[in-house]
Amino acid sequence: MSVKHHPSSPRNRAAPPSAQVVPLVDPAAARALVSSLYVDRKLRTGEPYLEHADGMVEIARPLRDDADLLAAGYLFGVHDVLRDADDWMRARFGASVTALVGDLRQLMRLSERTRARNESHAEGQAEALRRMLLAMCNDLRVVLLRLASRLQTLRWYAAHKDEGGEPGVRERLARETLDLYAPLANRLGVWQLKWELEDLAFRFIEPDTYKRIARLLDEKRVEREGFIQEAQTVLRDMLASAGLRAEVNGRPKHIYSIWSKMQAKQLAFDDLFDVRALRVIVDEVAQCYQVLSLVHERFTPITAEYDDYIARPKANGYKSLHTVVLDPGGRPLEIQIRTRQMHALAELGVAAHWRYKEAVTPGVRGAGQAGEDERIAWLRQLLAWRQEVESTADASVPAGPQDDRIYVLTPQARVVELPRGATAIDFAYHLHTELGHRCRGAKVDGAMVPLSTALSTGQTVEVIAAKAGGPSRDWLNPDLGYLASQRSRAKVRAWFNAQETEQAIVAGREFVDKELARLGRSTAKLEDLARRLGYASVDDLCVAATKEEFSLRSIEQALTVAPVVVEEAPPILVGKPKVSPAGKGQVLVVGVDSLLTSLARCCRPVPPDDIVGFVTRGKGVSIHRASCANAMALMQRQGERVIDVAWGAPGAGKEVQYPVDVVVLAQDRQGLLRDISEVFAREKLNVVGVNTLSLRGEAQMQFTLEVNDAAGVRRALAQVAEVKGVIAARRR
Numbered sequence: 211m212s213v214k215h216h217p218s219s220p221r222n223r224a225a226p227p228s229a230q231v232v233p234l235v236d237p238a239a240a241r242a243l244v245s246s247l248y249v250d251r252k253l254r255t256g257e258p259y260l261e262h263a264d265g266m267v268e269i270a271r272p273l274r275d276d277a278d279l280l281a282a283g284y285l286f287g288v289h290d291v292l293r294d295a296d297d298w299m300r301a302r303f304g305a306s307v308t309a310l311v312g313d314l315r316q317l318m319r320l321s322e323r324t325r326a327r328n329e330s331h332a333e334g335q336a337e338a339l340r341r342m343l344l345a346m347c348n349d350l351r352v353v354l355l356r357l358a359s360r361l362q363t364l365r366w367y368a369a370h371k372d373e374g375g376e377p378g379v380r381e382r383l384a385r386e387t388l389d390l391y392a393p394l395a396n397r398l399g400v401w402q403l404k405w406e407l408e409d410l411a412f413r414f415i416e417p418d419t420y421k422r423i424a425r426l427l428d429e430k431r432v433e434r435e436g437f438i439q440e441a442q443t444v445l446r447d448m449l450a451s452a453g454l455r456a457e458v459n460g461r462p463k464h465i466y467s468i469w470s471k472m473q474a475k476q477l478a479f480d481d482l483f484d485v486r487a488l489r490v491i492v493d494e495v496a497q498c499y500q501v502l503s504l505v506h507e508r509f510t511p512i513t514a515e516y517d518d519y520i521a522r523p524k525a526n527g528y529k530s531l532h533t534v535v536l537d538p539g540g541r542p543l544e545i546q547i548r549t550r551q552m553h554a555l556a557e558l559g560v561a562a563h564w565r566y567k568e569a570v571t572p573g574v575r576g577a578g579q580a581g582e583d584e585r586i587a588w589l590r591q592l593l594a595w596r597q598e599v600e601s602t603a604d605a606s607v608p609a610g611p612q613d614d615r616i617y618v619l620t621p622q623a624r625v626v627e628l629p630r631g632a633t634a635i636d637f638a639y640h641l642h643t644e645l646g647h648r649c650r651g652a653k654v655d656g657a658m659v660p661l662s663t664a665l666s667t668g669q670t671v672e673v674i675a676a677k678a679g680g681p682s683r684d685w686l687n688p689d690l691g692y693l694a695s696q697r698s699r700a701k702v703r704a705w706f707n708a709q710e711t712e713q714a715i716v717a718g719r720e721f722v723d724k725e726l727a728r729l730g731r732s733t734a735k736l737e738d739l740a741r742r743l744g745y746a747s748v749d750d751l752c753v754a755a756t757k758e759e760f761s762l763r764s765i766e767q768a769l770t771v772a773p774v775v776v777e778e779a780p781p782i783l784v785g786k787p788k789v790s791p792a793g794k795g796q797v798l799v800v801g802v803d804s805l806l807t808s809l810a811r812c813c814r815p816v817p818p819d820d821i822v823g824f825v826t827r828g829k830g831v832s833i834h835r836a837s838c839a840n841a842m843a844l845m846q847r848q849g850e851r852v853i854d855v856a857w858g859a860p861g862a863g864k865e866v867q868y869p870v871d872v873v874v875l876a877q878d879r880q881g882l883l884r885d886i887s888e889v890f891a892r893e894k895l896n897v898v899g900v901n902t903l904s905l906r907g908e909a910q911m912q913f914t915l916e917v918n919d920a921a922g923v924r925r926a927l928a929q930v931a932e933v934k935g936v937i938a939a940r941r942r
Contacts, residue, residue, distance in 0.1 A: 235303050237267065237280035243302070244284050247291045254322070255379060257366045259287045265362035270354055273400065278303075279351045282310035286359065289315050306349075313352040317343060318359070320668060321386070323623055343394065353394070357403050360391045364410035384414035399527050401556055408466035416469075423465045434486055441488060441543055445505070449490075452504055454497055461487040461546060487544040491553050495520060498531050498547045505545055509535035512542065520552075528556055619670045626671075631664050631694035635685060638673045639698040646698065647705055648675040662691040680705055711753060718752025725765050734769060741901060741912075742768040744811035744871060744942070757826045760812055761843035806830030807855070809868065813838035814942070816868040817919045823855035824848075831855065867916040869898065870923055871942040877935040878909040885933050890915060893926045912942065 241263070248259035267283040281303055288311065289295040299308040320343070343353070364387065367380050388411045395404035413420045438460045449456045472478070490501050498520060505511075515534035523529045531547040548556065618626050618637060628636055634654070639646030651674035652659055665671060681702045685692040693699050722739070726732050740751035743760060754760060807823070813835040815821050820836040824844050833855060834841035845852050876882055883902065890897050890913070899914035917923050923941060930939040 235277040235281050235307060237277055237284060240281040240284040240303065240307075241267075244288065248287060251287070251291065253287075253363075255363050255366070255383070256370075257363060259290075261366070262359070262362055263287070265365060266355065266358045269358035269361055269403070273354050273358070273402070274351065276351065278306050278310060279355065281307050282314060282351075283355055283358070285311045286314055286318075286355070310349060310352055310355070313349065314355050314359075316668060317352065317356045323619070323670075343390075353398065354400070357391060357395055357400065357407070360387060361403055361407055361410070364407065364414075367414065368410055380414055384411040387411040388415065399524075399555060401528075405464040405467070409464055412466040412469065419469060420465055423468055427465070427468075437486055437537075437541065437543075438488065441486075441537065444508075445488065445490070445545075448504055448508055449501065452500070454492065454500060454504075456497070456501065457491040459489055461489045461544075486542065487546070489553075490545060490547045491550055492547070493549060495549060498549060501547045502531050502533060505533065505535060505547075509537060509543070511535050515544075520548075530556060616665060616667045618665050618667065621670060621672050623670075628665065629694050633662055633664060633692060633694060634659070634671055634673060635661055635692055636695040636698045637665065637671050638675070639695070639701050641673070643701050645673060645675055646701060647680050648678065649673055649681075650676045650679075664691075664694070680709070711749075714756045715749050715752045718755035719748075721755045722752060722765070725762055729766055729769065731769055739765065739768055744814070754811075758844075758848075759810065759826060759832055760840045761847070763843050764812065764840050767839060807833055810834045810838070810840070812840045814868070814870050816870055816917055816923070817857045819920055821855055821857070823853040825851040825853055867896070867918065870915050870917050872913045872915060872923065872927065872930075872939065873942045874909075874911040874913070874930060874939045875937045876909050876911070876933070877937065878904045878907055879935050882909060882933075882935060883911070886911070886913075886930055886936075889929045889933065890926060893922060893929070895922065895926055908937075 244263065245260055248263070251259045253259065253262060263284045263286060266286065267280050270279060270283055285299060285303070285307065288299060292298050296308055296312065299311060343356070360383075363383060367383075387407050392404055392407040392411065395401075395407060409420075442458050442460070446456075446458050449458070492498060492501060512534045515532070517532040520529045520531060529548065529552045532544070533547075534542055534544050536542055614630055616628050616630050616632060618628065620626060620641070626637060626640055628640060634652030635646060635649050637652075638649040649661070652661060652663075653672040653674065654663065654665065654669050656670075682692075683706070684690055685702050686699060693702070719736075722736065723732070726734055736748045736751065740746070740748050743751060743754075743764060745751040745754060807830055809815055810832045815833055815835040815838075821833050822836050822841050822845070823831040823833055824841065826832045831853060834844075874886060876886075883900075887897065896916040897913055898916055899912075901912040903910045915923070915926070927939045927941070930936055
């Protein structure tokens with residue numbers, strides 16, 4: 211077939227003397243050239259090369275009658291028969307066709323590789339494969355060729371009783387078609403291919419079920435065709451009387467969709483609505499709703515079965531009105547109503563959309579360029595379907611353009627989605643955090659590469675890991691390009707933070723042990739000491755010791771039983787600096803904006819306690835009550851690290867909750883804990899922690915409460931002091 215090009219098209223313009231002349235593409239010439247090259251050559255499926263090429267072109271031509279596309283279909287196997295295939299094709303058909311054939315070959319090899327290593331695809335992996343398949347395509351026409359190639363293979367198997375090729379390959383191809391290619395055709399809206407791919411694949415996977423449904427369709431055929439013929443006549447006459455020009459015809463039946471609906475809705479064959487169906491095609495959108503109104507006036511509609519895909523199109527762009535009505539005999543009839551443009555889009559999907567977008571004035575460069583830009587923008591929006599598959603997307607990664615992601619394979623053919631620019635280290639961390647820590651090298655498609663090499667879609671990556679060890683600090687240097695993923699960087703930082711914490715625990719424990727030895731209390735339990743100083747664990751106590759969050763005297767005081775009083779001792783007043791109250795209950799550091807602060811656990815300050823700040827090592831400013839023994843000791847020893855702080859104003863409508871430790875000493879009895887807890891419940895104080903110790907008939911209890919201010923604590927303590935058996939209650 212020869213293809214004529216408009217004289218003003220870029221292909222036929224006179225090229226400058228230095229420019230390379232692009233040859234005219236003739237699909238018929240491509241077939242003539244490859245017919246001798248493909249002689250006696252067969253695919254792994256058993257298909258002859260030339261027969262596969264002819265079938266692929268026959269399927270693709272109605273989708274898009276494009277010379278480059280059809281020529282690439284004929285040339286699909288040239289790389290298998292010629293050593294310098296790219297140069298050979300480029301000289302005869304140009305760079306565009308050569309690129310199409312190269313991309314198609316890459317997709318075919320990907321399919322073979324994943325099929326050989328995976329007997330079946332889980333839903334998430336199939337979705338990842340669909341994304342990768344599209345990401346590997348520089349030209350979306352390659353996807354149409356790949357779908358046409360798979361459909362031709364299934365047609366060939368259907369036409370040949372003997373399986374041909376490798377044993378069991380037919381069933382594996384059919385399963386892959388249902389998992390991968392039919393959903394891909396659905397995403398792109400190419401219904402013409404989707405239905406046939408599904409039916410043929412279903413025929414090979416469930417042959418008995420396929421034959422049973424086909425037999426049911428055949429048995430009811432005469433009755434159904436008579437019903438449809440009668441309904442068509444009634445509908446045509448009704449629309450003609452209303453002055454509407456429309457096409458009315460029966461809708462084809464697809465066995466796989468019938469089976470799917472029977473399974474999903476638990477329906478018998480006779481209960482399905484769309485076994486008897488009509489399609490009405492009109493010229494304009496307004497006429498669709500006119501037809502719908504007339505249909506509902508003449509027949510009884512089933513309201514639950516009405517769908518308006520014109521007002522709310524499907525994700526792949528499908529538009530139509532769907533309704534189910536009952537004829538006078540009570541038999542259901544499904545009717546689809548759409549415009550001619552909607553029908554073309556429904557049948558041909560992306561290919562139909564291209565045709566409408568390219569309907570520009572011949573020879574007008576500006577209009578053509580605008581149409582091309584609009585087409586590219588539309589395709590990008592269509593293909594960025596990750597928002598629809600939240601179950602397989604990484605929740606920590608926001609959905610974005612397709613170009614922002616790459617898709618690579620593990621040696622076991624598992625698809626891994628990564629941000630563009632990702633390296634083998636990012637790949638390793640995605641698979642497993644420990645594998646990322648121990649990553650020391652990588653092979654990409656079997657060849658060793660530097661760890662800073664950016665990966666590309668379709669590559670197979672193998673990580674070389676040490677038996678033990680951790681990451682390098684160089685990996686966090688953005689200028690060296692080792693990591694592109696924020697998730698990977700976070701894991702590297704977490705590893706180094708854990709190492710620093712471990713070192714701090716060792717140093718802090720040594721510090722505490724030395725102090726206990728100096729006090730002659732080496733046998734003291736560190737767990738008790740940590741609890742008395744307000745730390746959840748010994749490790750927290752040791753880390754706090756390295757950061758000087760408490761003084762040496764605090765250890766000595768914690769090891770002695772402190773006298774218990776009913777009310778808290780009056781605080782030592784420290785003048786508050788006068789600052790503008792701004793903030794929502796946070797602590798403000800006078801003269802400094804946005805400085806990290808934390809409330810000291812040794813005294814747990816709450817508003818309106820007088821407070822003082824102490825600059826710690828590595829943890830910003832630690833906020834203490836001014837009456838805190840630790841704070842006073844720190845002020846005496848290292849007064850230069852004391853800083854003025856104040857409470858910020860509470861936020862409107864928001865109450866900040868502060869943790870406070872309360873100590874209760876009481877005569878132990880049954881129900882004591884319940885009675886004290888009831889006091890806190892009446893005062894609407896949330897209890898987030900309880901520690902109790904009973905010794906010689908006395909109960910020492912410590913509660914951690916969440917409060918808004920110190921006044922609430924005082925009210926609660928006064929009531930706790932009235933509880934039977936309570937000797938004393940105070941803030942710790």
